[in-house]
Amino acid sequence: MKKLLIITALFVSSLSHAQNLDEIINKHIAAIGGIENWNKIKSLKMDCSLKAQGADISINISQIDQVAVRQDIDAMGMKGFSIITKTEGWVFMPFQGHTKPEAMTADDLRNSQDDLNLRDEFITYKELGKKIEYVGKDDIDGLECHKVKMVDKNGQETTYYIDTESYYVIRQVDKVKANGKEMENTTSFSNFEKLPEGIVYPMAISSGWGSMDVVKLEINPKFDDSLFKLPK
DSSP: OHHHHHHHHHHHHHHHHHHHHHHHHHHHHHHTTOHHHHHTOOEEEEEEEEEETTEEEEEEEEEETTTEEEEEEEETTEEEEEEEESSOEEEEOGGGTOSSOEEOOHHHHHHTGGGGOOSOHHHHTTTTTOEEEEEEEEEETTEEEEEEEEEOTTOOEEEEEEETTTOOEEEEEEEEEETTEEEEEEEEEEEEEEOTTSOEEEEEEEETTEEEEEEEEEESOOOOGGGGSOOO
16 A cells, blocks of 8 residues: 555656646747747847857857758957858858867757757747657746756757746856767846747847847848848
């Protein structure tokens, strides 16, 4: 009988965690504008200002949902770019010593595919085959947060910190591999703004590389296909 009671208790506990996690995710999605509004977002263009290592850097991001994303970077009097599509990727960073565009490796391209998705990770995780797990609560800069771990099909792990009051993701920690070693990359989000389209977007993003402000954000712009192809 005792074993049966223990098994029953464990089942009820796991069921409760599942229900609580569903509730957290639903509140988060509602807080950022809801699935219906996010599903209307097919493209975006962002003009950003990045401060890193004492330098002012201009970044322009152009993206078509699940199709392609391009970043143009202007720093130290030099201009570079990266292009990612479902089938290929290119990088040209003269401030890192590049003299011509270089093709992404197969691993880098595969690990960059998430960047093609415009919609929030908690809207797309099921269709992308990702698994989520509730791992408790934590304090982030005085704010109580739910911790939710997400693992993709390649085993890449990200932990999201969801503010228990606003239900915005205010921090995420990605486990990444570099030079054969596993490292953690922490990104923080703030200055959330509700756009006319009904979605909520963080206008300030900071990480180990510096702090970035979104200066201008345009929803559903039209792009010429040539923008996402390697310049000749």
